[in-house]
Each structure stands twice: as C-alpha cells, then as structure tokens.
Amino acid sequence: MCPTSSSDADVARRSELAARLAEVTARIEKACAMAGRDLSEVTLIAVTKTYPAEDVRLLRELGVHDFGENRDQEGKVKAAQSVELDIAWHFIGQLQTRKASSVARYADYVHSVDRARLVSHLGTAASAAGREITCLVQVSIDGDPERGGVPAGGVTAVAEAIEAEPSLVLGGVMAVAPMGMNPAAAFAALRDIAGTVRAIRAAAGIISAGMSSDLEDAVAAGATHLRIGTALLGDRKPPVR
Numbered sequence: 001m002c003p004t005s006s007s008d009a010d011v012a013r014r015s016e017l018a019a020r021l022a023e024v025t026a027r028i029e030k031a032c033a034m035a036g037r038d039l040s041e042v043t044l045i046a047v048t049k050t051y052p053a054e055d056v057r058l059l060r061e062l063g064v065h066d067f068g069e070n071r072d073q074e075g076k077v078k079a080a081q082s083v084e085l086d087i088a089w090h091f092i093g094q095l096q097t098r099k100a101s102s103v104a105r106y107a108d109y110v111h112s113v114d115r116a117r118l119v120s121h122l123g124t125a126a127s128a129a130g131r132e133i134t135c136l137v138q139v140s141i142d143g144d145p146e147r148g149g150v151p152a153g154g155v156t157a158v159a160e161a162i163e164a165e166p167s168l169v170l171g172g173v174m175a176v177a178p179m180g181m182n183p184a185a186a187f188a189a190l191r192d193i194a195g196t197v198r199a200i201r202a203a204a205g206i207i208s209a210g211m212s213s214d215l216e217d218a219v220a221a222g223a224t225h226l227r228i229g230t231a232l233l234g235d236r237k238p239p240v241r
C-alpha cells in the first residue's frame with residue numbers, strides 16, 4: 001500500500017518535534033552544566049495545551065514521559081486519548097473547585113494548588129477515585145493573585161492542608177515568573193519558599209518553575225520541573241474559550 005498523506009504529515013511532525021526536543025534538551029544540558037547540576041535532577045514537562053493527542057504520542061515515542069495541560073476540558077480528553085501510554089499527567093492551570101473531581105481522575109500531579117478549599121475538594125475526589133495525587137503549592141511571587149497562586153505568607157497553611165489529606169501527597173512548590181519581574185529574582189524567591197514547604201515534608205522537593213523563555217533562570221535557581229510549551233511544540237493559536 002502507498003503511504004497515506006496523513007502518515008507523511010506524521011513523519012514531518014515527528015521530525016519537527018524531534019528537532020525541537022533536541023534543542024530544548026541542549027538548553028537544559030547547558031543550563032545544568034552552568035549551574036553545576038546533574039541533568040537527572042530536572043524533569044521536562046511537555047505542555048501540550050492546544051496541541052492534539054497525536055503530539056503526545058509522538059513526544060512519548062521520542063522519550064518524553066511527563067505532559068502538562070492547563071484546562072480540564074482539554075486535559076481530560078487528551079488523557080483519555082493517551083490512556084494506553086505510560087505517561088504522567090501534570091495539571092498546571094488555574095483550577096476551579098467544581099473541576100477538581102474531573103482533574104482528580106487523570107492528573108498525577110496538580111501544580112496549581114493555592115487554597116485550602118481546593119485542597120479539600122481534590123482530597124475527596126482523589127479518595128473517591130482511589131488515586132493518589134501529588135500536589136504543589138502554587139506561589140504568587142509578587143502577591144498578585146491574577147495568574148493564580150497564594151502569596152508567600154499563605155503557603156504554609158495550604159501545604160499543611162495538603163499534607164493532612166490521605167490521598168494527596170505534598171510534592172513541593174510551583175510558580176510562574178510574574179510579568180515585568182526579573183525571572184531570576186522570582187525563581188530565587190521561590191527557592192526560599194520551597195524550603196518552608198520541605199520543613200513540613202522533607203521529601204517535598206519539587207520546584208516547578210521555568211517555561212520556554214526562562215528555563216535557564218529556573219535551572220540556575222534549582223528548578224526540578226520545567227513546563228515547556230512553545231519551544232517544544234511551536235507557537236500556540238490563542239485558546240478558544
């Protein structure tokens with residue numbers, strides 16, 4: 001049989017993703033070398049929002065194991081379409097309480113936990129689903145709640161709430177560098193806050209920081225998880241809401 005045009009497209013997308021992955025990996029390697037860190041300390045999360053499950057499959061074949069989504073509506077569908085793949089799903093977007101039970105059915109990690117009420121909904125939902133979810137406290141570095149996150153002063157209370165839920169594991173912290181703030185300064189602040197969370201649970205060592213534009217600053221400041229979208233998958237169209 002002749003190859004179909006869709007498989008030609010598949011081959012082209014696969015080589016594009018392979019090239020982008022090689023570039024991102026080289027950036028991470030260089031950043032680790034500059035920071036005197038081991039590459040194995042850093043997990044790459046491919047943020048596939050707005051891109052199809054087909055890209056998840058291709059990236060998985062290229063060796064990526066961790067995937068991130070920021071909207072439940074999209075994440076739940078993509079997770080279901082990828083259910084046969086051995087991957088870890090990270091929910092990274094602002095999460096409404098009423099979406100907690102849906103997210104709890106497929107997310108292995110929730111990076112955007114920023115209030116006690118959300119913790120209790122996620123805990124109940126994870127228990128009902130018979131699942132264990134690793135939760136990160138999302139920190140608002142500049143105190144502006146616009147992009148989600150709890151200001152530094154509220155981190156301990158949220159972390160303790162997670163720690164108290166039997167089906168939730170306190171994993172660490174997450175932040176997005178605020179607009180207009182030097183990312184290096186933002187990530188340095190996050191690293192300090194990470195210490196207060198490790199005081200509650202010593203193994204809560206995840207620092208989720210760094211996106212396509214600022215991954216070097218994040219690695220330099222001790223990030224363990226990088227959330228990379230455009231550098232890996234290409235520019236996104238504006239999301240349909």
Ligand SMILES: *Cc1c(COP(=O)(O)O)cnc(C)c1O
Nearest residue numbers: 047070092211212227228229230
């Ligand atoms: C979209 C998104 C990312 C990835 O951003 P890029 O700039 O495309 O790498 C990371 N974190 C969060 C919370 C996001 O919503």
